[in-house]
Amino acid sequence: MRWGWKQPSVIPGFGLTLGYTLLYLSLVVLLPLSALFVRSAALSWEEFWDIITQPRVVASYRLTLGTSLVGASMNVVFGFIVAWCLVRYRFPGRRLLDALVDLPFALPTAVSGIALTTIYSQHGWLGRHLEPLGIKAAFSPLGITIALTFIGLPFVVRTVQPALEELDDEAEQAAASLGATRWQAFWRVIVPSVLPAVVTGFALAFARALGEYGSVVFIAGNMPLKTEITSLLIVTKLEQYDYAGATAIAATMLVASFVILLVINTFQWWVSRSYQRGV
């Protein structure tokens, strides 16, 4: 059937709802976001480059990327185990465990921030036992990693869980009946089929970690060049009325997170396409 840009329909309200959607979207999201890019375009390329390559800024990128990578990797390992237990095993408290996974979504970041700091600081609940071992948890990159692990867990569990549920036993049983050990079946049959979900979960946790602020600022210590994450650096620049600096760093960070999300989407599209071709 041929139609213009919209298929005819008997249901009313298209103009009203789409019009309102576009107006509200433009006012609340698009216009303010464009302000960021227009403002950074006002800088010359050299100025922009100067700002985003200052040693303090580069150190913050390195720290943010490094801790986000480690945090997201921790989430992959433990998130997979949690998802596996939730899907495969039946044990008392399973429903509770399932509900608790969403806690980082439900708990405001400032609350988790001060709670984690209280646990891992020098005199804290766990911190005082780590201190004699020479482990400085709070106010160090380790503390940032802990906060990012906390914040990212639901992303991995909630993407891997449905993938494990959809997995049918037939392939596994076939592998077993053909003489594969449980371990072989796991690596050759299960892992390849849930790998796309694991990668997506990793990327989502990673993207979230890059921009995280509330749960990190308390535990980070915020020492320039050492424990200062990029989000915090933006706030610091803003507090010093360095609008150009804040804008340039924010634009860089925003582009980075858009690229990550674009990669995730392309990857998912590619996986679903090659999967369809395989079928």
Next chain:
Amino acid sequence: MSGPAAPPRRVPAARRAADDPLWLKIVLIAIACGFIGLFLVLPLVVVFTEAFRDGVAAYVRSVREPAAWQAIKLTLITTAIAVPLNLVFGLAASWAITKFEFRGKSVLITLIDLPFAVSPVISGLIYVLLFGMQGWLGPWLSRHNIQIIFAVPGIVLATVFVTFPFVARELIPLMQEQGKDEEQAAISLGAGGWQTFWRVTLPNIKWGLLYGVILCNARAMGEFGAVSVVSGHIRGKTNTIPLHVEILYNEYNVVAAFAMASLLAFLGLVTLAAKSFLEWKVQQQLRETLEPTTMESLS
């Protein structure tokens, strides 16, 4: 937390081929519970323990302090504005997207999700760039004595931005799965647009809608980064609960900070409980609305 080692329930023989040995189950469940306990439950326990460390009287005193009370009020006002705005938007957007076919739909869906991809700090920054003294509209606003940044309107705007996708994001997949047959039937039987919406669509999506509103509400009350950038931290004036928590904590007023934090943690727990309940309700309703069509197609 419950103990890990539980005898596996009776499973169908077909499933048993893919079953793990008992020792592995015990180890994995222990790791899962240990990890969740250490990383997720322990912080929650800390919040309530620290809040009540000096007794109930100290707790009540911290919550009833005027600045704390102001923060609670501002949080409630902000949420009362931001959630309904995004609720109306969510309904409009999901109606347009799921009841009609038009070009550019997937782009629109991506744009609606955009605020989730933006770091909280940047979400605040963009409003400062727009309305702040050095921003586009700043000079004009200050000539007309309107203050947005470092004032309540800025806090509301930043909150609206960060909670923007929640309702739409819940409703779009739900309404897509429900299709538009029922609405088309109602319209062709002579019902008006609003009538169709109130009598047909809304009853079908009510649990999903509530789910979206609850998530939106939790984020609106707990948002820290974005609000922190636009608020200016004026005590008793532009502090929401999370910002007040920060100030108290940085002043080493730990009990008061955790007392305020416990309010938010309690809200988080209620949200989790409501979420689990509503997920179940949404699934149930989806089955109910989908069943008649499946039966028709079978006959």
